Amino acid sequence: MRFKKAFLMFAAGFLAFPAPAIADTLRIATRGDLNLLDPHTLNETFTIGILGNVMEGLTRRDKNLRIIPGLATSWQLVTPTRWRFNLRKDVRFHDGSPFTADDVIFSLTRARRPGSQMRVRIPPDAEFARIDEHTVEVLLERPDPIMHYDWDNLYIMSKAWAARHGMNEPHLATANAAAPSALLANGTGPFRIVTHRPGERTVFERNPDWWDAAGHNIARVVLTPIQAPSTRTAALVSGQVDVIVPAPIDQLERLRRTPRARIEHATELRTIFINLDSFRDNLKYGNLKDKNPFKDIRVRKAIYHAIDVAAIRKYIMRGFSQPASLLISEKLFALAHEFDRHPFDLETAKRLIGDAGYANGFRVTMDCPNDRYVNDEAICTAVSHMLAKIGIHVDVRAVPKARFFQRVTATSGYDSSMNLLGWTPGTMDGLEILTYLAGCRDEAGNGALFNLGGYCNPEIDRLAGRIRVETDMGTRNRLLADAFRIIHDEAGIIPLHQQMILWGVSRDVRVAIRADNQIRFDLMRLPERSADAEH
């Protein structure tokens, strides 16, 4: 009896404490976690997106990803190789120091130093010149019409602050010791960081001195990672947090049934696609040791025709995907409307594969991550079932991303015959598709490093060379379309879909989701409290 009493008291003690609720604080739980705060160390969507609440670049992107003025009020191409940025006046960093041309030149220079993953965003031949306290010029050797496309995440630091904190050099992601200052941040943005425990919890508060008019009504933001999908959902449903990113796709029903929460979605820029090894002369992971069917355009097109993306959308993605006809989102390419997918058509697929001489089919292993993209493994399994109908027996080898990327990339000599990959163009531009995914490469990765199937048509490289320096946007888009047409006609790489970004949001909170999946607090609003509401 004593035990029973003790237990009851213990249990009662636990149950008596309700979770606290604070009205002006926005609580966000994410799958990803925030580690270093050095703005130039990691070029990774989650980190630079969150840091974008604290720091700013010369340009910004609005919620529809249109480029708008940031710390520069305007910019122009004085000549095709000379950019001029007019800087905003009366801007102060969170520590109170004023923002000037020196900070811009310091930050751009810093972003090109070893240890910075951001240096890919600055042309290697660029030089920076201070014209006056609020004017900076960038001088190039050859034209780069899209130089500023990804400068919205090229954040400007305070030169004086960096010097004071020993931050003159970017912090190496893999340095032997994290400088304590790599866990500090000082920007000009709408929020500043109050406390930061890497991977555990970060607290932000509103910057009252921000130069722009804030569209939000948030005083504090608490960001916590919650990896387990069901816990993240439970945190939202129970009111422990206000927003969850992402909402797990297998928990959508549960969220729909909850009056307290709802689902918000947007099509992400990331495109999911299939690479077929057309580089090797044999099928390394398959039953054909003396030839490689993927070298044959007819086989690749047969595979394209045999994949039913509508079924993947309906049954695997539960409606939350956008079938893709290109390797780039239609939001990022003006001529996307000229392209349609090769239709799902088993008869054509069977005829093509028969014409190619593989009427009896063959066997191949498909590599697939199981923790990288939405339902990645399930997509591979579905593709396997679909290709079985045209006699291609696909064995799915699904592993965690760390192992997947080790195997399929240049690190292991592209040790894969078929694989699933997703790509968001960091530059927000189609040229990247050619230079990273679809251009030719050798077995060591010289060329298009992430062309994981080694598909090669030299015409694409030739076009990419022209696109790189073409300053007329109409001509440039036409050239891009020509290159995409080749990939499409040859089914060099097979696009599947853009996945959707799904957020779970508490009933009264308003959010706008950016298609680049960057989490911006100033696009969110907490419920308005009436005047007599208690504080």
Add this chain to the structure above:
Amino acid sequence: MMRLALSALLLRTTALLMIVFVAFLSSAEVGDPVHQLVSQHASQSEREQLHHKLGLDQPVHERFTAYIVRIVNGDLGHSLKTGEPVSAMLRRALPVSLDLCIAATCLALLLALPLGVLATTSGTGPTYLPGAILAATASFPVFVLAILAMAVFSTGLGILPPSGTGRMDTIAGWTTGLLSKSGLAALALPALVAAIPLSALFAGVLRMELETIQKKFYITAAHARGLPRRYILRNHALANAWPALIPVITIQAANLMAFAIVTETTFQRPGLGWLIFKAMENADGPVLVGAILLAGLTFWLFGLLADLLLLLADPRLRVANGRPRGTEVP
């Protein structure tokens, strides 16, 4: 005595070395950390430089020797993901795990004692229930219990948070959430979920032990002397059943301390198990090996604790040259 202690020490140190070596081998198997450390636009030569810089191109045995030399000097290395010293990460994780370990073990014991005793004395009909509960709870996987518990207490009743640690206070160097309301509230579900299968195990052991003891002559003799049933249960049966429970409890407590991976990741408690999981996910070798080393140490310490507790619980073991003495008749 000295020789005995020395050989025990040697044995346990060897065991630790073996654990570290296995952890090392497995850290090489979890994948390539480099892909997650560089920009998607990084060139292959940059990737290879990083490989070299991290020493990933060295053979495993060389890395292992270098690592042992470093830990002997008190340096556990740095996380590949964050650059933080591994020792600092372990120091942060340890109190979180310790809270869960203490709360869940205590809760499991509180549940196990009545359950074990009732299951022993029960027969058929309604008294069969404790045995049935035992069998049922023992076979529930932790993550199912976790989801169930969240559904009831977090999303259903809305009285307990489904994740986090709540407030942690530091008192005399000991950081714990056991002293704050929000800390206790955050601990309630994970502790309950971890305790349920454990209580089944403890109760099972207790029941088996009690059933054996009840067939002993001294129990029969006690009954013959007309002692009350409850007195016999407490002073004769339970007192003699305790020692059998101690090794089970300590091993399970160590397990909770070091490897509560499912509980900690489900409830987002950044303890040791969570750290191990994250390290595997990120192919973060130094953190993985450091955490497993600490887990090994935990088992080592809890083993020691078990020995001490046994000495306290079983007076026969305290007798030098240990011929058992006491009431037991063979």
